[in-house]
Amino acid sequence: MLAKIKAAKESLRNSEKKVADAVIADPDSAVQSSIHAIAIRAGVSEPTVIRFCRALDCVGFQQFKLKLAQDLARRGTFFYQDVTAEDTSGVLANKLLDGAIASLVQIRNQINEEALDKAIALYESCSRVELYGSGGSAVVAEDAQLKFFRLGKPAIAYSDPHIQHAAAALLDRDALVIAISHSGRSSDILKTVEIARASRAKVISVTATRSPLAQSSDVALTVDVNEDSDIFSPVKSRLGQMVVLDVLAVGVAVRGGDHMLEQLAKARRAIDFKFV
């Protein structure tokens, strides 16, 4: 629509051109304005605005506004923008959400199907799962625990590194570790994984590509995200980790066939009803 206005502009009458300029100058406010407001802003009369709409193949002003609104909604995908002290809270929210969306899109484009299949296979051949994550990643580990313990095998999350060490030492070859870390460079988690592997447990890591943690695990589900703009701890990678673990859990569930899916749906409804 905006393109259409620009293209049609030359063939418009003079005062209609003024309308075109006013709309192009600030399309966002145009969709919220009445004919009256636009007429004033363009310095023309109200019927001129209607004639402008008709020139653009719209039956009236309302339809024009609707088409323009839909156009604006579609424009511009999502990208990072740093927040500044001058942003209103609405602008701020949009920037942060755009960033979060952009990072999920990035993850979507980076999925390693092979790793995912391997990870699913590892879950299927294990008898229990332990999830390790500290700091921000502890939250992700707990969230994943909620999913995995419904899949039929014991699942437990530890966030304290000392307890992780102790737990890892008690694992055996039937245990599966899921180690979560944004950077994959924290000495605590590396030590924990080392101990776990010494106990012959399998290790899936959810972390950054080619990080030490990724390299020392059997399968790495990588989550790489542009974190520069995060003020707090990395929210975006947290979101990404949660989604990737959801993918893993759903992947396992789907392999279990319709029966398992139904059971999970039931479980979900029961829990939703009470808790969420």
Place this chain on the structure above:
Amino acid sequence: MLAKIKAAKESLRNSEKKVADAVIADPDSAVQSSIHAIAIRAGVSEPTVIRFCRALDCVGFQQFKLKLAQDLARRGTFFYQDVTAEDTSGVLANKLLDGAIASLVQIRNQINEEALDKAIALYESCSRVELYGSGGSAVVAEDAQLKFFRLGKPAIAYSDPHIQHAAAALLDRDALVIAISHSGRSSDILKTVEIARASRAKVISVTATRSPLAQSSDVALTVDVNEDSDIFSPVKSRLGQMVVLDVLAVGVAVRGGDHMLEQLAKARRAIDFKFV
């Protein structure tokens, strides 16, 4: 917007529900209709249609139509698809990520700037924060705690409803509660908030539009998401809640000026290095 309508439907009055049904049944024609036409199709009076729009946080019918139109325009980029047992893990991952992305886009389009400003003001005027969430929302509460305790005021998260009750009873007028719940209908969280308000604490809720929890809090930061396709507990609303709380925390931080932002950046680097 459609998700918002679905989420709010239960809390609407009977004849408003008829409007909701009519809109959901054929949203495409709804955006082209006048109040009159929609009123007839839903079998209600015209003011009821307007009241329906207002219930959805729109200032009037026009704004409602505009938002709905934009919503419809945006759909189709990323959209929900149910997973099936035949999906390869790659397809599965794409479907789930698309769904997650779509839900964040929805949230982005629903930001209530006014509520956000109020929430920021509430934080600024409180002396400490308590975060309450159970089940899946407990994870979100913990995540938010990590952010808020860096902002300079004590912040603590409780996930056990009994402890929440006890904690809420001990609050005073300087305390701020952030209550997190997907449905906003769990009796536990409602009871907790009731106690908190009796203690004269302020309450921000992160929950579904017009849910009982939203209605019984001072400010509601609404997160409405289409959860039909989730196999496990609502992942998407979890993501949304986390992002919304991130927006709130960043909003507070930004109001603190450049000095605060620098400090947070420092804190972040220190913690990243060690933990994440």
Place this chain on the structure above:
DNA sequence: TTAGGGTTTGTAATAAAACTACACAATGAA
């Protein structure tokens, strides 16, 4: 240059849509 055709634009009136105020009806608690 100016009279007359068409074209462009605005004014004012009309129609339609959105919205408000209020009153009646339904519902639920005392």
Place this chain on the structure above:
DNA sequence: TTCATTGTGTAGTTTTATTACAAACCCTAA
């Protein structure tokens, strides 16, 4: 049952969009 509260519709008001028409403009040709 009565009273209070909530919900819903009717009728009127305001705002917005649209139409009809006339003034202004511009070009061409006498």
